[in-house]
Amino acid sequence: LEKKIAILEGRMPQKYPDVKFLGYKERKRILVTGGAGFVGSHLVDVLMMQGHEVIVVDNFFTGRKRNVEHWFGHRNFEMIHHDIVNPLYVEADEIYHLASPASPPHYMQNPVKTIKTNTLGTINMLGLARRVGARILIASTSEVYGDPMVHPQPESYWGHVNPIGPRACYDEGKRVAETLAYSYAKQEKVDVRVARIFNTYGPRMHVSDGRVVSNFIMQALQNLTITVYGNGKQTRSFCYVSDLVDGLLTLMASSYTLPVNLGNPVEHTIEEFAMIIKNLVPGCRSTVSTGAAVEDDPQRRRPDIAISLQVGLQRTIDYFREELSRTTFLNNQ
């Protein structure tokens, strides 16, 4: 493991200095759906470093083998190429259910599939949790609040979602996933945790992910126009991925069963955010354009953190710079 960690140091955004290798009795078999994705792969790193047995289930729709390939061959690691819309029979003590596209362009690309993944997929994982008696954490989203009428959003807010708009496949899919979780908890005594994740960023986001952080950084690094959608007055709060992973682990370990917001409470307009990124990329000559607003775009969103936006973005920019030079290198081959 020491050797693995040493290899990882080059690739990992975060050295996770606080990760403790657990004693034999504390180790579990943990299933991570969507474990080859952005958030999932960071979670897998911490779980592996703690000494757990980890099973990743992913259909590679938006995830990549590359995100977890440093664990291939490790005796505690297993990767299953599987679509969770279909039943899955494995054994586990805990389940982190993260499988679902998360970026608006990705989840809108095949809305029916997004709904199936979040409904049928979640039923299958809850069925699995029921059969094996595992605790299950569902990755929900701040999108359950829709374009919120209450600001900032407490967990008690029921949301303001357009059920037939372009974001509905994801928003309503996640709302049903939450409903399913609490129905299984009530009816079948399944032990559930629900994390409402707010915008998260960091290395291993896909370069063509389409979310604002990856778009703006890739544009800034290539001196392309930074594309603000709408007037840029809409806000988001951005959480660094290692803080989110801490939150997921803490929630899983806690006895709190109601939904929990996980995110960064510092709010920025998208216009400000474009300037923050531009200023963090030395010599950036990008201009910032405003354009047509996105339909149903939530106008405001905000939910304690360890990594400041400046430090987190710096690490993320370094990662994208490396990705860009890698793809440029590959294209020139």
Ligand code: NAD
């Ligand atoms: P991601 O797209 O990088 O990862 C999702 C993973 O799920 C990918 O590896 C993908 O291949 C896999 N997947 C999708 N559909 C699947 C299916 N049917 N069967 C098996 N695997 C499937 O996204 P992410 O940012 O890592 O998001 C992870 C989870 O967190 C998602 O559930 C997302 O809704 C939630 N979330 C993320 C954010 C964020 O800002 N990153 C915010 C709110 C909620």
Ligand code: UDP
């Ligand atoms: N399921 C699964 N893995 C399991 C157990 C169940 O994928 O280990 C699926 C199963 O195919 C079913 C769903 O989970 O479609 C819900 O299971 P549950 O036991 O709640 O309901 P039922 O089997 O009665 O439909």
Ligand code: UDP
């Ligand atoms: N956005 C933007 N330019 C981009 C991508 C996104 O202005 O190139 C805006 C988008 O309209 C939204 C915010 O940035 O207001 C966050 O978008 P993202 O897709 O990252 O996530 P969301 O919070 O909407 O799920």
